[in-house]
Amino acid sequence: MHSDQGSQYTATRFRDLLARNGAVQSMSRRCNCYDNAHTESFWSRFKAELLDGGSFPGLTEARLEISYHIAYYKAERRHSALGYRAPNYFESQLKTTSQLCPA
Template sequence: MQELKALGFPCSVNYVADILRKQGLKARNGKAFRYSQHSLEMNNVADNLLWRNFKAAEPNTKWTTDITYIWVKNRWLYLATVMDLYSRSIVGWSLDTSMAFKRRNVCAGLVIHSDRGVQYRSQRYLDFMARKGGRPSMSRKGNCWDNAPMESFFSRLKVELIYAEQYESIEDAKSGIFEYIEVFYNRVRRHSANGYVSPAEFERMTAIAA
């Protein structure tokens, strides 16, 4: 809807819904999150430094990260992403988080928020964060809303790409994910937290205004 408004076509949610209904179409909707409760021993759990304060005054001061699994033909593809909460830009995505540090100029004190997954509690990960000057932050046990921006990103990724494509190979999935994140999400997709401009456009506008 925001895309149509930007092109000069005034519309509303009901107007768009009515057009879709008449054409026999419907919007893609995500699936609700489901989290199981368990009582496994938790080691290396960091304090929750964000407390759902997902606003950042400057780039590279608050990042959030998470992992999702994508079924590709007959196996799981493991995807880790890092989001800068300043513009909601995906600054790193890979089988690890090192790409994000290569792409951004990071100062000591950067908060890096995650859930309590075993990957984020590993000593190797925590040592890596410490060497980069990062401050680990973790969600409360079983609380998905403490990492809502990343959960929302994964939901949209699967609705707008994964569920529609049904990839047959890991190579095709990686290519599709690259195009979605680097071409569409970061540079084109409008985000309500940015005043309905893309992450790249938001960072460009704020850099000019600074």
């Protein structure tokens, strides 16, 4: 579970709750709001595209829809920051290019 260093996330009760549920906590560095920018962007789009203000009927449906959405997000959804290419395509193109260019 990644968060900023807000008091609600550093509170003992919250950290105990995470530990009881087997979650690992990470935090942004002090005074660095960009540590989590890519994740914040993903969750923002996730909520807007998948949930659209709604909710899931149950945990099984949530898991299924979330896994489908992440697969779509990585393999098909075009990202403006990647030159309107899907992340999987961008990464494979980057690997191919880097193999052709000796260090």
